[in-house]
Amino acid sequence: xxxxxxxxxxxxxxxxxxxxxxxxxxxxxxxxxxxxxxxxxxxxxxxxxxxxxxxxxxxxxxxxxxxxxxxxxxxxxxxxxxxxxxxxxxxxxxxxxxxxxxxxxxxxxxxxxxxxxxxxxxxxxxxxxxxxxxxxxxxxxxxxxxxxxxxxxxxxxxxxxxxxxxxxxxxxxxxxxxxxxxxxxxxxxxxxxxxxxxxxxxxxxxxxxxxxxxxxxxxxxxxxxxxxxxxxxxxxxxxxxxxxxxxxxxxxxxxxxxxxxxxxxxxxxxxxxxxxxxxxxxxxxxxxxxxxxxxxxxxxxxxxxx
Amino acid sequence: xxxxxxxxxxxxxxxxxxxxxxxxxxxxxxxxxxxxxxxxxxxxxxxxxxxxxxxxxxxxxxxxxxxxxxxxxxxxxxxxxxxxxxxxxxxxxxxxxxxxxxxxxxxxxxxxxxxxxxxxxxxxxxxxxxxxxxxxxxxxxxxxxxxxxxxxxxxxxxxxxxxxxxxxxxxxxxxxxxxxxxxxxxxxxxxxxxxxxxxxxxxxxxxxxxxxxxxxxxxxxxxxxxxxxxxxxxx
Numbered sequence: 001x002x003x004x005x006x007x008x009x010x011x012x013x014x015x016x017x018x019x020x021x022x023x024x025x026x027x028x029x030x031x032x033x034x035x036x037x038x039x040x041x042x043x044x045x046x047x048x049x050x051x052x053x054x055x056x057x058x059x060x061x062x063x064x065x066x067x068x069x070x071x072x073x074x075x076x077x078x079x080x081x082x083x084x085x086x087x088x089x090x091x092x093x094x095x096x097x098x099x100x101x102x103x104x105x106x107x108x109x110x111x112x113x114x115x116x117x118x119x120x121x122x123x124x125x126x127x128x129x130x131x132x133x134x135x136x137x138x139x140x141x142x143x144x145x146x147x148x149x150x151x152x153x154x155x156x157x158x159x160x161x162x163x164x165x166x167x168x169x170x171x172x173x174x175x176x177x178x179x180x181x182x183x184x185x186x187x188x189x190x191x192x193x194x195x196x197x198x199x200x201x202x203x204x205x206x207x208x209x210x211x212x213x214x215x216x217x218x219x220x221x222x223x224x225x226x227x228x229x230x231x232x233x234x235x236x237x238x239x240x241x242x243x244x245x246x247x248x249x250x251x252x253x254x255x256x257x258x259x260x261x262x263x264x265x266x267x268x269x270x271x272x273x274x275x276x277x278x279x280x281x282x283x284x285x286x287x288x289x290x291x292x293x294x295x296x297x298x299x300x301x302x303x304x305x306x
Numbered sequence: 307x308x309x310x311x312x313x314x315x316x317x318x319x320x321x322x323x324x325x326x327x328x329x330x331x332x333x334x335x336x337x338x339x340x341x342x343x344x345x346x347x348x349x350x351x352x353x354x355x356x357x358x359x360x361x362x363x364x365x366x367x368x369x370x371x372x373x374x375x376x377x378x379x380x381x382x383x384x385x386x387x388x389x390x391x392x393x394x395x396x397x398x399x400x401x402x403x404x405x406x407x408x409x410x411x412x413x414x415x416x417x418x419x420x421x422x423x424x425x426x427x428x429x430x431x432x433x434x435x436x437x438x439x440x441x442x443x444x445x446x447x448x449x450x451x452x453x454x455x456x457x458x459x460x461x462x463x464x465x466x467x468x469x470x471x472x473x474x475x476x477x478x479x480x481x482x483x484x485x486x487x488x489x490x491x492x493x494x495x496x497x498x499x500x501x502x503x504x505x506x507x508x509x510x511x512x513x514x515x516x517x518x519x520x521x522x523x524x525x526x527x528x529x530x531x532x533x534x535x536x537x538x539x540x541x
Contacts, residue, residue: 021350021351021362022351023440023503024351024352024353024360024362025338025351025352025353025354025436025506025507026436026440026441026503026506027436027437027438027439027440027441027442027480028440028441028503029440126500127500133440135439135481136439136440136481136498138500139500183312183313183314183315185313186311186313186319186321233324233325233326233355233356233357234355234356234435234437234438234444235319235355235356235358235360236319236353236355236358236359236360236437237360238313238314238316238317238360238362240314241314258437258438258439259353259436259437259438260353260355260435260436260437260438260444261437265313268313268314269314270314270315271314271315271316271365291315296315299315300315300316300365300366301366303365304366
């Protein structure tokens, strides 16, 4: 199999796919692409199944050279990129010739970009997935971020790919503004009315203590009612859960989060909104809004539209 | 009484009463097995906890109401299948290099180290749930006399397999990690094994003291993958 050679890895680049299910009960997070919707689009643009393994590039993308002709596509964050010295757009199927160098720059919109190659990146599967679980050092490329000098195999199907066209409407929807839509969590009733109101009206900022496991948010503290504890007996949690520890500062769990937790679950993001949250970086501001029942179906549909 | 609660747009929680009890946890696990056998369409994942069961489903093919209806019509107690948890005998080399905090815990509990080892390894600890790290078991049943506060200053590096005590809890670190638990021993058994998770909620663990020679012998077998985890199942 031909290989992609890593000239420079960018800031944090890992192999991800749709994640691994079936092991949450053993404490193994699903991991996978933080912005699953963009991953699917990148894959569709090169004729792949939507959950083929891609590269997830954070804040600044890698520089790669391809051994053999293929197709690539980039979706998600906007990182000015060149191939063989020529500017290439994101959200498009791009023909790559053997020896072409892909150079990706610093992010200008969003946080995480997905690079798909026709046929998908081929690293060994661990527990049925090619996603990287950094905390345990398993999956993806040897359980770690890409480094200079790495060689990644790719399947290299370039003769007949069937790229899907992504409508402009969907692309605008991907870059939509507005509050992140949330549903009430099982411990919502433990919080004061002021806390719930604050959550739905006040902006929060992503702090520097944020990564694939979760984002610590800066902003007004959210308090539980007098006499109640912020701690609960450990329970299951999912990416998208907004946990609130004793200090009242919310934590938004993301793809690599622990599967269980002992803090109150105040709310959680609609699945489609996790993809949008994945495009936020430290310093960014965010707001939350209540998901309305009539929005729910549409949001779910959009998750797997491509 | 069990209640179904929505948990976002792709999950739900089955909740029993508050608090920690073997009885409630057994109901959670029984429900999980029964729901699994029912093969409900769209079901993706289940995570048992002390008194809750989290169910993750594919929202394209099912929803909260459909699952709630199906689950409420099930009678878990009459399922007819009472799955007894398995009992694992987990070899531990206590003290020395593998258990640097054994003296601290013994001193705190005001007992001799030998007695600490004897009492820690006399109990059958219930695995209530797994979480926090892959392969990490939330164990219940540490005698109050053996409890010891966690370190004020967490250790930067605790070896995989380390057996520790923190407050009322005892447990095993499945992976190398920073942490605040008092480490009293180490097991060569791989609690995190990407090819096979072998311990489950509802199982029991008894720790079995072994000497360093036995520990190292087992460690080599684990490294070469020539051991059979079923050798550590109590028949």
